[in-house]
Amino acid sequence: MERPLDALNQAKGKKVIIDLKNRKQVIGTLMAFDIHPNVVIDNAEEREDGKIVRKLGRIFIRGDMVVMIAPA
Amino acid sequence: MERPLDALNQAKGKKVIIDLKNRKQVIGTLMAFDIHPNVVIDNAEEREDGKIVRKLGRIFIRGDMVVMIAPA
Amino acid sequence: MERPLDALNQAKGKKVIIDLKNRKQVIGTLMAFDIHPNVVIDNAEEREDGKIVRKLGRIFIRGDMVVMIAPA
Amino acid sequence: MERPLDALNQAKGKKVIIDLKNRKQVIGTLMAFDIHPNVVIDNAEEREDGKIVRKLGRIFIRGDMVVMIAPA
Amino acid sequence: MERPLDALNQAKGKKVIIDLKNRKQVIGTLMAFDIHPNVVIDNAEEREDGKIVRKLGRIFIRGDMVVMIAPA
Amino acid sequence: MERPLDALNQAKGKKVIIDLKNRKQVIGTLMAFDIHPNVVIDNAEEREDGKIVRKLGRIFIRGDMVVMIAPA
Amino acid sequence: MERPLDALNQAKGKKVIIDLKNRKQVIGTLMAFDIHPNVVIDNAEEREDGKIVRKLGRIFIRGDMVVMIAPA
Numbered sequence: 001m002e003r004p005l006d007a008l009n010q011a012k013g014k015k016v017i018i019d020l021k022n023r024k025q026v027i028g029t030l031m032a033f034d035i036h037p038n039v040v041i042d043n044a045e046e047r048e049d050g051k052i053v054r055k056l057g058r059i060f061i062r063g064d065m066v067v068m069i070a071p072a
Numbered sequence: 073m074e075r076p077l078d079a080l081n082q083a084k085g086k087k088v089i090i091d092l093k094n095r096k097q098v099i100g101t102l103m104a105f106d107i108h109p110n111v112v113i114d115n116a117e118e119r120e121d122g123k124i125v126r127k128l129g130r131i132f133i134r135g136d137m138v139v140m141i142a143p144a
Numbered sequence: 145m146e147r148p149l150d151a152l153n154q155a156k157g158k159k160v161i162i163d164l165k166n167r168k169q170v171i172g173t174l175m176a177f178d179i180h181p182n183v184v185i186d187n188a189e190e191r192e193d194g195k196i197v198r199k200l201g202r203i204f205i206r207g208d209m210v211v212m213i214a215p216a
Numbered sequence: 217m218e219r220p221l222d223a224l225n226q227a228k229g230k231k232v233i234i235d236l237k238n239r240k241q242v243i244g245t246l247m248a249f250d251i252h253p254n255v256v257i258d259n260a261e262e263r264e265d266g267k268i269v270r271k272l273g274r275i276f277i278r279g280d281m282v283v284m285i286a287p288a
Numbered sequence: 289m290e291r292p293l294d295a296l297n298q299a300k301g302k303k304v305i306i307d308l309k310n311r312k313q314v315i316g317t318l319m320a321f322d323i324h325p326n327v328v329i330d331n332a333e334e335r336e337d338g339k340i341v342r343k344l345g346r347i348f349i350r351g352d353m354v355v356m357i358a359p360a
Numbered sequence: 361m362e363r364p365l366d367a368l369n370q371a372k373g374k375k376v377i378i379d380l381k382n383r384k385q386v387i388g389t390l391m392a393f394d395i396h397p398n399v400v401i402d403n404a405e406e407r408e409d410g411k412i413v414r415k416l417g418r419i420f421i422r423g424d425m426v427v428m429i430a431p432a
Numbered sequence: 433m434e435r436p437l438d439a440l441n442q443a444k445g446k447k448v449i450i451d452l453k454n455r456k457q458v459i460g461t462l463m464a465f466d467i468h469p470n471v472v473i474d475n476a477e478e479r480e481d482g483k484i485v486r487k488l489g490r491i492f493i494r495g496d497m498v499v500m501i502a503p504a
């Protein structure tokens with residue numbers, strides 16, 4: 001792997017967990033990303049302290065909110 | 073979908089819920105957005121802890137305040 | 145409307161309410177704005193917890209302080 | 217007025233009050249500014265909770281500290 | 289060594305510990321980095337107060353979250 | 361004076377007091393600055409609550425830490 | 433000295449103390465820096481409240497974490 005965004009490219013279409021700076025997490029399918037990385041997540045669930053707090057559908061997350069993106 | 077902003081383009085003219093960094097939410101019709109994404113929301117309602125706290129009409133929200141944008 | 149700044153252009157010369165990141169509000173006439181959006185407000189009143197705390201005249205507000213701009 | 221910085225140009229040589237992000241205020245004569253807007257204030261007084269806490273002479277203030285600039 | 293990113297290049301394929309701005313740590317193999325530096329870590333473990341709190345697999349970490357990167 | 365950085369140029373070689381965003385102050389001779397403004401201070405003393413807490417010699421301060429620069 | 437980064441160039445290969453925004457300090461030999469300034473420190477020790485809390489070896493520190501760099 002040459003560049004970090006290659007890892008996001010490999011994760012496209014797969015289920016990921018995104019840690020956000022507001023200490024919440026979003027879990028769902030990675031549909032799209034850009035260099036910031038702004039991301040679009042499908043079938044998104046928001047979790048707080050390990051519990052699902054909202055089902056959100058297809059959402060846009062602003063890139064500067066992202067802490068890390070891991071496989072779910 | 074290729075780019076995250078495509079998701080916002082698909083949401084144009086529809087009702088969205090925007091989570092803001094000040095932990096408030098704005099619900100209304102997505103009228104316009106740009107790459108930041110600054111957004112314009114029509115018939116905007118501001119919510120805090122799930123309750124409507126203000127009806128705001130057509131508002132401009134600065135892009136760096138956006139956490140996520142979801143269908144309402 | 146194509147771009148979010150079009151909404152500010154339509155608000156020019158009208159009374160607006162600006163929510164700031166320091167949780168204060170400024171109400172007055174929108175005289176000028178740029179892409180940040182830095183704004184100039186005339187006959188500006190500063191409010192905190194719904195009360196007028198200062199009358200400020202014609203003021204310059206740094207764009208990164210803006211949360212949202214709504215009709216007043 | 218076309219651009220927000222025009223308002224600062226009109227204030228040049230006049231007494232202004234600058235609200236800073238650290239919740240202090242600086243009052244004095246606006247000598248120079250740029251697009252950030254970094255500013256130079258002459259005969260600057262620093263105020264906190266409405267009281268003068270320091271007389272500072274001619275000072276440089278970093279632009280990102282500025283909340284708003286009003287006539288004094 | 290001429291440039292700081294040379295040090296990351298030398299660490300590629302090796303085990304590193306990354307201190308994050310949210311006061312957590314990630315330990316694992318440095319797979320990729322860019323100039324921000326966004327990083328990809330393989331076999332990532334998240335630690336908090338010295339204890340492993342999550343095993344995360346191959347993760348993407350946003351560059352602005354990085355405090356420091358050290359050999360593990 | 362045309363530009364704010366002119367004021368720093370006039371202060372070069374003179375004793376200045378720099379207020380930092382961490383609420384500390386550095387006092388010493390302004391040796392160099394750039395547009396951020398990163399600064400180099402010679403014979404630097406760090407003060408906290410008006411007391412000297414460290415003598416630091418010749419130091420580099422990152423520009424984004426600067427609140428204001430005043431004559432000492 | 434013309435530019436602030438010249439001071440870092442003079443410190444290259446010497447022992448420095450770096451104050452970080454998380455209120456920790458890193459002491460060690462300055463190996464490399466760039467304009468942000470990201471830095472590489474060799475034989476790095478992390479200090480908190482004046483005590484060594486970790487020996488870290490050769491580390492990369494993200495430039496935006498730097499408050500100041502002083503001779504050690």
